[in-house]
Amino acid sequence: MGLFSKISNVFSRKAKPDWDELEELLISSDIGVRLAMKIIEDLQTLGRQVSADDVIDECRKVVLARLPESTPPLPAPSDNGPRVILVVGVNGTGKTTSCAKLGHFLRNQGHSVTLAAADTFRAAAVEQLEAWCQRLDLPLVKGAPNADPSSVCFDAYRSAAAANSDYLICDTAGRLHNRHNLMAELDKIRRTLGKTDESAPHEVLLVVDATTGGNAVQQAREFHKATQLTGLIVTKLDGSGKGGVVVAVQEELSIPTRFLGTGELAENFKPFAASDFVEELL
Numbered sequence: 001m002g003l004f005s006k007i008s009n010v011f012s013r014k015a016k017p018d019w020d021e022l023e024e025l026l027i028s029s030d031i032g033v034r035l036a037m038k039i040i041e042d043l044q045t046l047g048r049q050v051s052a053d054d055v056i057d058e059c060r061k062v063v064l065a066r067l068p069e070s071t072p073p074l075p076a077p078s079d080n081g082p083r084v085i086l087v088v089g090v091n092g093t094g095k096t097t098s099c100a101k102l103g104h105f106l107r108n109q110g111h112s113v114t115l116a117a118a119d120t121f122r123a124a125a126v127e128q129l130e131a132w133c134q135r136l137d138l139p140l141v142k143g144a145p146n147a148d149p150s151s152v153c154f155d156a157y158r159s160a161a162a163a164n165s166d167y168l169i170c171d172t173a174g175r176l177h178n179r180h181n182l183m184a185e186l187d188k189i190r191r192t193l194g195k196t197d198e199s200a201p202h203e204v205l206l207v208v209d210a211t212t213g214g215n216a217v218q219q220a221r222e223f224h225k226a227t228q229l230t231g232l233i234v235t236k237l238d239g240s241g242k243g244g245v246v247v248a249v250q251e252e253l254s255i256p257t258r259f260l261g262t263g264e265l266a267e268n269f270k271p272f273a274a275s276d277f278v279e280e281l282l
Helices: 003-013 019-028 033-044 052-066 095-108 123-136 149-162 180-196 214-226 244-253 274-280
Strands: 083-088 113-118 140-142 167-172 203-209 231-235 257-261 269-271
Touching: 003 019, 003 052, 019 033, 033 052, 033 244, 052 244, 052 274, 083 095, 083 180, 095 113, 095 123, 095 167, 095 203, 095 231, 095 257, 095 269, 113 123, 113 149, 123 140, 140 149, 149 167, 149 180, 167 180, 180 214, 203 214, 214 244, 231 244, 244 257
Parallel strands: 083 167, 083 203, 113 140, 113 167, 203 231, 231 257
Antiparallel strands: 257 269
C-alpha cells in the first residue's frame, strides 16, 4: 500500500487523526523527518481540520517541488569509445538483475550494449548475469573465477570498443557500504577504466532496495563518499510502499533517481518521471 492509500485509510478510520499519527505515517514512508515535519507544519498553518485530500495534496506539492520532473539523459554515444556505466550497490538489492534490465532498455532504444561481469567474487552473480544476457541476447564479457574485477572491466572495455558498442555496463561486486577495502576497490576500477578513457566511467549508478528505507539512504551516503554517484536505480517498488527513499536521497544528497525497477520481468524497468512516481507509487 502506497503512502496516499495509507493516508486515506487513516482518515477512513478516524474523522480527525492527530498530528503525531500523521507525522509517524509520513516518516514511515521514508521521505525523511525534515520533509515530514515540513508537510505537517504547512497543514497546521491552514488553521482548520484537515481532510485526507488536504494531506495528499500537500504531500504531492512538497514532493514534486523537490524532484526533477524527468530523468537526466544518459551520456550520448560517442565516436571515441563506449560510454561506461558503473553499477554499484550492496548484495540483495537487485544490482545484477538491474544491469541486465538496463542493457535491455538501452538496446530497445536502438543502442548497442556490452555487459561486464565484474562481480567475480560471487560465482552466482556471474552465472546470474550470464543467464540474463543469454535470455536477452546481450553480449557479456567475464573473467576467470576470482579474477581481478578491474581487469574484467578493462577487457570488457576493449571488447566493447572493438564491437563499436555504444554502452558498456559493468556489474561490480556487491559490497557492504561500511567495508573500506571493498569501497577502495571501486576506486581501483575507476582508475583502470580511466586508462582506456580518461572520462570513464561516465555514469555511476547505485542500486538500492526501496523496502530497506533509511538504510538505503545510508548506503547512498557512503557510496557517494567512495565514488561520486550520478544517480540511483531504485528496485522492488512494486509492493513496498516505501518509495520515499527517492525523495530522501534527492533532498539530502541531490542524487537523482534515474530508473525504477517494479517487477521481475526485463520490461519492469523504466526511466524515472516525478509526476508518474508521485501518482503511481506514492
